[in-house]
Amino acid sequence: MKTYQAKFVTPFSVLGILTEENTLVGIDFLPLNTLPLAPQDEVSTAACEQIAIYLQDAGYCFNLPMSLRNATPHRMKVWESLKNIPSGSVLHYGELAKTLHSSPRAVGQACGANPVPIIIPCHRVLAKNGLGGFMSHSGGDPLQIKKWLLRHEGIQ
Structure with missing residues (x-):
């Protein structure tokens, strides 16, 4: 069981x-009926504050330590590239x-990790002919979250 330092609704x-x-x-991503938990430290406080700003302004750029x-050199290259995709834009895995x-498969695996x-x-990366996956899932709640994030950023 993980011990969270915050649970932000x-x-x-x-x-x-x-x-x-x-x-x-x-x-x-925890179920919506999960009880919230106030931030327990400075970093979780900053994370909750910055996520709240993002929810109001989809163009917000995060600045968190x-x-x-679970980084590998390849994953780090992918993740650094993801941070350069502006809000409101998408790329295809290919x-x-x-x-x-x-x-494309290796990029998808890095996104899933x-x-x-x-x-x-990672929600800003799509399959050539559709939404693609999210959080190593190809259906269900994770894809609903991806759709919500993309709509929030003015995509789809």
């Missing part, structure tokens, strides 16, 4: 905020793969 999910040693290490524990000299969705906007 959004229109699409309750976000479980995980921090360690003054850095953000994860964000989990992060430790991406387009991103081409710029990184990778494959993203420990801090929303902050690193």
